[in-house]
Amino acid sequence: MTVCIIAAVLLGILCGRFIISPALLPFIQGSAEWFLAIMLFVVGLDLGRTGNLVRQIKALPKAVLSIPFLIAVGSIGGALLINVLLGLHPLEAAAVASGFGWYSLSGVLIAETYDVSLGALAFLANVFREIIAIVLIPIVAARLGHLPAVAPGGATTMDVTLPIISKHTSAQVTLIAFYSGVTLTLLVPVILPLILRWAALV
């Protein structure tokens, strides 16, 4: 699937550069929003079916439930600190970081509703986040402990990086990672448009 994803983006770039007429761009922009809606509908469908997991998550210690929110604050805070070197507008850096690794949604959402360049940056940054997470999860689990190993994956801990967390931590931490990934996945379509709306005003 990763190869297909990269191929789809590269094919799109080539078509946009050499084949597709600029007159068609508004139609393409409009259709991208419908594709996004289909994808989010199916994400919701998957989450809605996990009824038994919801009961297990409710039984977790209350303090653990704050982990996805710590990840959200830490991700945005870390990107804002690094942004001192980069010089982007702080709200733009926050928008890129608030994809939490969900590169398809964050890249397209920013490109379609705010700015194409920032959308490309968000796509790349969140692809890199997923790759860094895959490499870093075993190291963080061994050096800092099991719970911090949930953090690098961000929203991807509900799918792509969950098997790696499962392999390097415990069953309970895997459940926490799934809960954290789901919560961050639900937060992206809420936080990101808010940051973009704020950024458009300043």
Added chain:
Amino acid sequence: MVLLFAALVLGLCVGRWPQFPQQLHAWAGRAASAALLLMLFAMGVRIGADPVTMANIPDLGSKALLLALGAVAGSVLAVDAGVMLFRKLRREGGRS
């Protein structure tokens, strides 16, 4: 934006319906994969058609890597600090 949030909430409601057919769920998964690829293709078209973005791709790559590293480091430190705080509070709670 309302459309996107409505799609997510509608999916959650339909997913909770116990009689939702298994076959339709498999079909929805395939539709989501196709939608994902078409959506990324559409994003690629918009990037390719934008000369400024195309000229800045190498610069975007290094910025993206640094932002990703910052976000990962920040999230790990936040959770690590949170875990230490929970443990401290639990120890203090246990003592009193």
